[in-house]
Amino acid sequence: MRLYASGIGETRSAARLQQQARLWANPESRLRVVRQMYTMRFPQGLPEGLTLAQIRGHEGARVRDAYARYSQAHGVKWEQRQYKQNDWNRATPINKALSAGNACVYGLAHAAILATGYSPALGFIHTGKMLSFVYDVADLYKIEVVLPIAFREAATPGDDLERRVRTGLRDHMTGLRLLERMAADLHHLLGGDQNDPEPTAPGDLWDPEGDVQGGINHA
Template identity: 45%
Template sequence: MSAVSKRSALSPRQLTRSDERLSFIYLERCTIHRDANAITAQDAQGTTHIPSATIGTLLLGPGTRVTHQAMSVLGETGAAVCWVGEHGVRYYASGRALSRSSALMEAQARLWSSPRSRLAVARKMYQLRFPDEDPAGLTRHELLGREGRRVKDCYRAEAARTGVPWRGRRYIPGDFTSGDAINQAVTAAAQCMYGIAHAVVTSLGCSPALGFIHSGHELSFVLDVADLYKTDIGIPLAFDVAAQDEEDVGPRTRRALRDRINETSLLNGCVDDIKRLLLPGATGSSESRGDRDVVTLQSDHDHQVASGVNHDGPEHYGDELW
């Protein structure tokens, strides 16, 4: 095997496109190293080789140790890296975003910066959650009122379905055990969903802070995205867990949500929903979805021109790459 320092970095054209990669790989309790342009995961059962260019996002769970050279090859091949809790349930930190394009970030900032388009995205989010309602023409106050009513209806319906007594949402920040079993389950599910949404948002290169419903917090957009799945996944699962047993409801909720995420391919669905919200006309290949590795220069009237050339005068006088 040649020395790592003698290997040249891969060019963007040599890398696997994002839509051809594995959406994520989760590793835990192992040592991650580099072998040529692959990473290796070594544990008590042996060593597994994983081509780094086929990884969308690498989720590092408890007990993982990763070498500098492994992180280097992951960076060269454009893989995102997130440090997470057991089986990807909680999100702690991340490396670079998976996407080399700023298209999603720019679209998010553009939509967020206009009150009209910001409200339009909020309405789309409401319709994603409750497709049987038409939010067109609703004000923000009306959206919040309808959302609150639908969530209350969801709590009552799940209580009736499972037989779990529901006396209202009770949660004191920082004091998880202050609520009853069902409130603890709802809190655990919500916290896990925030971690999952945070991992997806950062992997796509979006800003966690620029929310369309929530505002004023560093995770506003994360809270927006997590709430998309509150009434379909989070609340029903919390009631299912609380109905089984009131002991250790927090850990059991996290494990049950982990399994539900795998069953429903939630990570893939979350990526698609974010792209539909921010780039509604983007369909088909990765290039049309804003995954291109292209650098342009901003000119007048929102016109983009090629980078790497001298734009002084009517003609370009050769390349000016550094």
């Protein structure tokens, strides 16, 4: 339910990370990825020609409607999303449930990103933090994955709300095969090879005309 640290093999290929960096550094390709990430959240797709601000508006309406729908279905009063890390005990039960659930999805997204060879820092929608891409990826699934469990448990009397949310999400994410789905979606979004590339040792040498073989004497 959490990801605290990871190790990376010294001989592992950096091809996927380089592909992510190329897409991230070019404004046109970055915008394409951003649009694709938003479109993935709408089963019916989005209208053509929307500006990025208009797309964010559609996303805000989608999230608002989802909260209202689950609130009505479970009889849990919903006002607004509030999360203050330094004032946790004053949060409403549903806000605690959502925060606990989101943390689990962040952990899974972080694991998926690292395991598939990408960087958690090079976010496309979010930016400026070492976990920006984690937030990007988690947002693709939060409504589908976290809301049904969080509202269900917030509506259920009893103690250990956060533990019940984590346990429920563990089973829910396993049933959805969410980690496998995240990996496939990452490769689809970033155009990475499904098979982990096998690097040469000690790697190639960069050249503006194209990489050349390393580990040999070019004299």
